[in-house]
Each structure stands twice: as structure tokens, then as C-alpha cells.
Amino acid sequence: MKHLVLAACIGAFSLTTATAVMAQEPAKKTTSKKASTKKKAAAGTAAAAGAAAAVTPNGEKWQCELGNNLYIAGDMLRDEVLTVHWQGKDYKLPRQATVTGADRYYDARTGLDLVVIPSKAMLFNKNLGQRLADDCQSAAMQAGAAAPTQAGGLRAPATTPLLVTPPGGPTQVPEGAQQSAAPKQ
Template sequence: MNKFIVGACAGILSVAASQYATAQTTSTAKPAAKKKAPAKKKAAKKAAPVAAVQPEGVQWKCELGNELYIKGDMARDQIITMHWKGKNYQLPRQLTRTGADRYFDQKTGMDLVVIPSKSMLFDRNEGHRLADECQTAEMAAGAPAPTQAGALRAPAGLPLMMQDNAAPAPAPAPDASGSAAQPAKP
């Protein structure tokens, strides 16, 4: 049994040694060919200009001079197109518990969160915020974000931020006996 194991080990070592010797002789003969090929590839890459994707949609200006473009109806569409740093991203709508609109693509990690006053862009793959305080021109003038959550909650004709929550409730109407009706207890 021991002779078998020793013979197997010797066979494996001899095969490995022969492959190493073959690799040594072929690697010394081809270094000049390998050096020339990458130089040609680099020259070819420099000659071909990279065409940037033209932004489409509504411009959102962010802090630090960043900007993104959103194409699609945020109040209705389930997938919007976001243009960021020369690339277009397809972002599907996600359900949230907070009422904010969230568009997140698992593959690219792009995560756009929109609240009535601003939007924020995150890269979930890298784990950091890419842009903050993003607003359209209308939002900068005081209008709420054009989102589904905002459209569902806002009364007709009043933007979200313009609601008067401090107005007193109307007085209860008198009942048939002439006395004021008692408000229902919670």
C-alpha cells in the first residue's frame, strides 16, 4: 500500500515538473509578442471616442453642482428613466411605509428617494449618497415634488406644503331640539 502511495506521488510530481519546464520554455520565447499586443489595444482604445448618452426628461439640480434628469411620469409610471453622470438607469418603483416615493434598481444599486421637498440619490452597491437636495425648477419655487404619494394626498388645487392645518374645525350644526350637537368622542 505504501509503495502505491509513493508511486502516485512521484508520478504527480513528475507531471507537474514537466508542465513547469514546458511553461518556462514557452514563456521565454513569447515575451516580445505579448508586449506588442497590449500597445496596439491601447492605441485603438484612444482612437475611438466614447459617445455620452444625451439626457432626456426633467432636469433636477442638486447640491454641489450635480444634476440628474428624470424621464417619465412619477405620479403614474411604475418604471422611470434616470440619467446620471452620462448613463441612463431604469428604476422600478418600490413600495414604502413612509409615504416617500422610492425607485430602486437591484442590479445597478441606484436608489432614488423622493419626498415632497427634495430627492436623494444613493448607490446601494457602494454604500454612499451620490446626490442630495435635488429639486426641479418648480420645486425650487415652492411646489411639491411631482410624485405619486404627493398626488394621492394633496387636495384638488392645493399643493402639499400649502395646506392650512391650523384652521379651526367648523362649529357643529344645531339638531332638531335647537341645541348644538355634541361632537363624537374618540
């Protein structure tokens, strides 16, 4: 009989203890979940801030319509690959040959396509089939200069006439050195 009373006491004690522990346990879990969620959110924010700080834009800033900006690093007159900083990431875009005279830099892997004409630059995403940025201009272009394109560097500037009298008037040729414009027969 002593064993039966002892077993009943132990059973009652363990039932009470288990109920108390189970009642406290969910509260501890939600508290720890909230704390771990806050820690993860803080760590994610810090990682995002660190990633944003790690990729600082370099190159020349080009302002686009709708408040977008892109940064172009490299010399458009001679470089075969430009680095374009767009939406917090750097992209290496190799030069592509064109028949229109526009400078085109396109990376098939990312789908980014930068087209530069003398008056503006446009950024496309060929994979999504959309224009990301339009009417992008550098500070010099906003002041009236043409884009520093390879095609533009091969042509005379539009503001300079092709036949210009040199400063100081026409060049004088000595009388004995003048040649006849008529062909010799």
C-alpha cells in the same frame, strides 16, 4: 580555396547587412508603436465622444448639491418605472412600496436607489453603501413647489388650508331647504 574566400565574403556581407537591419528595426518599431498608440488614443477619444453623444439625457433636469445633475424621465404620479440619467448612463428604476410615504425607485441589479420626498430627492448606491447625490430639486421645486410625488399627489398641498371659503362668499341655502343639525328622535 575559391570556395573559402567566397564563403568568407558572403558571411561578412550578411553580418554587415544584419547589423544594419537590426539597427534600423527598433527605430521602426518605436515609431510604429507611437503611431499606433496615438491612433488608439484618438480612436478611444472618438469612441468615448460617440458614446457620450449617443446617450443624451432626456427628461426633467434636477439640480443637486455639489454641482451634480440628474435627469428623470417619466411621470412620478403614475409610472411604475422611471428612467434616471446619472453620470452619462440611463438606469430603469422600478417603483418600490414604502411605509413612510416617500416615493422610492430601486434597481437591485445596479444598486441605484432614488428616494423622493416633497422637499428634495436623494440618489443612493446601495451596492457601494454611499449617497451619490443629495438635495436634488427640479426647477419647479426651486421656485417653491413640492416634488411631483405620488404620495404628495394624494395629500392636499401644504399651502392650501383644508377649510377654505369658496370664492364669492359662503353658499346661501334657501330657507325652506335648511335642515336642523339636531338628530331626529
